[in-house]
Amino acid sequence: MDSYTINMESNGILIFTINRPEKRNAVDYKVMDGLLEAIKLCEDDKVKALAVTGTGKAFCSGGDLSIFHGLITAEEARGMLSKMAGILYRLMMLPKPTVAVLNGTAVGGGCELASACDFRIAKRGAKAGFIQAGLGITTGWGGGTILLERLPAPKALSMLADGMILSSEELENIGFIDRVFDGGPANACNAFLENILKKDTDVLKAYKNILIRKWVSSSVKERIEEEVNQCAILWESDAHHQKVAEFFNKK
Numbered sequence: 001m002d003s004y005t006i007n008m009e010s011n012g013i014l015i016f017t018i019n020r021p022e023k024r025n026a027v028d029y030k031v032m033d034g035l036l037e038a039i040k041l042c043e044d045d046k047v048k049a050l051a052v053t054g055t056g057k058a059f060c061s062g063g064d065l066s067i068f069h070g071l072i073t074a075e076e077a078r079g080m081l082s083k084m085a086g087i088l089y090r091l092m093m094l095p096k097p098t099v100a101v102l103n104g105t106a107v108g109g110g111c112e113l114a115s116a117c118d119f120r121i122a123k124r125g126a127k128a129g130f131i132q133a134g135l136g137i138t139t140g141w142g143g144g145t146i147l148l149e150r151l152p153a154p155k156a157l158s159m160l161a162d163g164m165i166l167s168s169e170e171l172e173n174i175g176f177i178d179r180v181f182d183g184g185p186a187n188a189c190n191a192f193l194e195n196i197l198k199k200d201t202d203v204l205k206a207y208k209n210i211l212i213r214k215w216v217s218s219s220v221k222e223r224i225e226e227e228v229n230q231c232a233i234l235w236e237s238d239a240h241h242q243k244v245a246e247f248f249n250k251k
């Protein structure tokens with residue numbers, strides 16, 4: 001079974017779907033490479049928007065702990081963290097509308113992936129939380145930096161520092177989720193983007209470039225690199241490795 005799928009819809013939406021339901025769509029290196037492939041495909045003028053979603057009960061459960069728990073030192077972690085941070089940076093800087101369609105639970109790096117999209121819509125009942133703090137680390141794929149660009153600082157910091165998993169309604173109240181939907185993710189995505197897709201691609205690109213210029217002038221890239229560095233340092237702590245071990249021992 002492929003770890004991801006990439007589908008071009010007739011309405012111009014390119015859909016990237018993480019397809020690892022047996023691991024709640026945890027991100028491994030194949031998923032990272034697939035996301036980068038989808039981002040590059042968006043350079044085609046036929047693509048009007050990019051949607052990111054998952055298969056099964058979860059949107060994305062963050063980094064694949066069964067692989068990444070083998071990364072022990074800061075240096076080892078930094079390689080993986082900076083790879084995905086670089087991909088999420090390219091995702092957020094894509095000069096086309098992007099939407100995370102939360103078909104289910106998003107935790108940890110899954111919330112960082114969702115944050116890198118312009119918009120987030122969630123199926124009623126979906127939950128999401130930046131659980132990294134409970135694992136003895138911070139966000140490490142740029143998601144903390146990006147969230148602080150998306151939400152007012154008090155809201156963003158409470159999501160990050162609380163590390164709680166919140167309901168779709170709570171997330172909508174905070175402003176992390178732009179719309180809660182019932183029914184199928186694809187129909188919800190089409191409905192959310194319907195009016196945007198009617199606009200000329202150059203107009204949409206011009207508006208996104210206003211945002212991109214703001215991020216470039218405020219050194220978002222450098223701030224993400226610093227976030228990666230500080231996560232890598234926390235990564236090698238005994239507290240983090242103990243928490244990851246507890247996740248697997250709880251079975």
Ligand SMILES: CC[C@H](C(=O)O)C(=O)SCCNC(=O)CCNC(=O)[C@H](O)C(C)(C)COP(=O)(O)OP(=O)(O)OC[C@H]1O[C@@H](n2cnc3c(N)ncnc32)[C@H](O)[C@@H]1OP(=O)(O)O
Nearest residue numbers: 022023024026061062063064065066107108109139140141
């Ligand atoms: C910088 C990013 C950072 C990093 O890279 O480390 C992070 O993303 S930190 C956060 C890492 N992610 C987690 O700690 C989440 C762990 N998973 C969960 O909390 C739950 O699985 C949840 C809430 C996502 C879903 O709970 P549910 O009860 O529906 O499912 P199970 O827990 O029974 O899991 C089913 C099955 O999937 C495996 N699984 C789930 N998440 C991961 C993961 N992130 N990596 C690897 N495997 C994962 C879990 O082990 C179960 O496998 P099974 O063989 O059936 O026991």
